[in-house]
Amino acid sequence: MAAPNSTTFSHLSFVLVGIPGLEPWHPWISIPFALMYTVAVLGNCGLLLLIATQRRLHEPMFIFLSMLAVADLLLSTCTVPNTLVIFWFGPKDISFTSCLTQVFFVHFGFAIDSAILLAMGFDRYVAVCDPLRYTTVLTNTKIGKIATAIVIRSFCIIIPDVFLLKRLPFCASNVIPHSYCEHIGVARLACADISLNIWYGLAVPIVTVILDVVFIVVSYVLILRAVFKLPTKDARRKTLATCGSHVCIILLFYIPAFFTLLTHRFGHNIPKHIHILLANLYVLIPSVLNPVVYGMKTKQLREQIGFLWSQKWKGC
Numbered sequence: 001m002a003a004p005n006s007t008t009f010s011h012l013s014f015v016l017v018g019i020p021g022l023e024p025w026h027p028w029i030s031i032p033f034a035l036m037y038t039v040a041v042l043g044n045c046g047l048l049l050l051i052a053t054q055r056r057l058h059e060p061m062f063i064f065l066s067m068l069a070v071a072d073l074l075l076s077t078c079t080v081p082n083t084l085v086i087f088w089f090g091p092k093d094i095s096f097t098s099c100l101t102q103v104f105f106v107h108f109g110f111a112i113d114s115a116i117l118l119a120m121g122f123d124r125y126v127a128v129c130d131p132l133r134y135t136t137v138l139t140n141t142k143i144g145k146i147a148t149a150i151v152i153r154s155f156c157i158i159i160p161d162v163f164l165l166k167r168l169p170f171c172a173s174n175v176i177p178h179s180y181c182e183h184i185g186v187a188r189l190a191c192a193d194i195s196l197n198i199w200y201g202l203a204v205p206i207v208t209v210i211l212d213v214v215f216i217v218v219s220y221v222l223i224l225r226a227v228f229k230l231p232t233k234d235a236r237r238k239t240l241a242t243c244g245s246h247v248c249i250i251l252l253f254y255i256p257a258f259f260t261l262l263t264h265r266f267g268h269n270i271p272k273h274i275h276i277l278l279a280n281l282y283v284l285i286p287s288v289l290n291p292v293v294y295g296m297k298t299k300q301l302r303e304q305i306g307f308l309w310s311q312k313w314k315g316c
Contacts, residue, residue: 030087043291044069060138072287075109083179099181111154256282
C-alpha cells in the first residue's frame, strides 16, 4: 500500500493544551474561572426565569435582554467547561469535527452578541426619540423578525470559517496552544497557504462588528440629541438612566473583544499566555457581569426582584 501523501494528510484529532507557559498554575487559575462560570450560569438563568415569569417584564427591552442572556450562555458554555477540564486534567484530545463545531459556535456566539447589542441600541433609540410609536414599532412580530435576521446573519458570516478550515491539510503538529478551538489558531497549524483564512477572519469583524459599533454610536448620538432637548433636568436624568445599563454592557462586551482582537493580530511582543488568557476572559466576563449590571441599573428588574423576595419572606 502506498504511503499517504504528506501534503494532503489531515489529523483526525488535535490536542488542546490550555494556557501555554502557565501549566503549573492551571489548577489555581481554574478556581476563579469555575466561580465566574457558575455566577454566569446562575445569573443568566435567573434573569431568563425572572423575565419569563413576570408579565411586567414582557417588554421589548427585556426580550432583547433575554436574547442576550441566551447568547452569553452559548458563548461561555461552548468554551469554559472544556477549558476547566484542561485545567484540571491536563491536555485534552478533541476530534477534528468537534474542533470545527467549537470554532463555529465560538464565533457564532460572538456575532450573535454583537447583533443583539445593535438591536438593543435600536430599541433605546425608538424608546427615547419616538416614544409614542414604541409599542407599534417594536411589536412581538417585529422582534421575532429581528431575532430571525440576527441568527441568519450570524450563521451566514460564520459558516464559511468551518469550510475554510475543512479544506486545509494538517500534516505537521496537531497541538493547539489554546484552551479552545478558534479559527485562526487552528488555521496556523495547516501546512498550506492560509491567506484566505486570515483575510476572511479579518474581514468579518470589520464588516460586521465594526459596522454594529458604528450604528450603535449613531443611535446614541441621536438619543443624546433628543435627551438634551427635554425641558427639565429630572426628565433628562431619568431618560439617560434607562440607557445606562445598555451602555455599560456595550463597553463590557466590545472593550475586551477589541483589545483581544488587536493584541492577537498586532501584539506580537505580548507573551502567548497573555493572548490566551485574554481570549478566555473576553468570552466569560460579559456573561458574568451583564445580569449584575442590568439588575443594578434597571429599575423594573430591581422592583421585580424585591417583590419576589418580599413574597418569599411572607410565605415563610
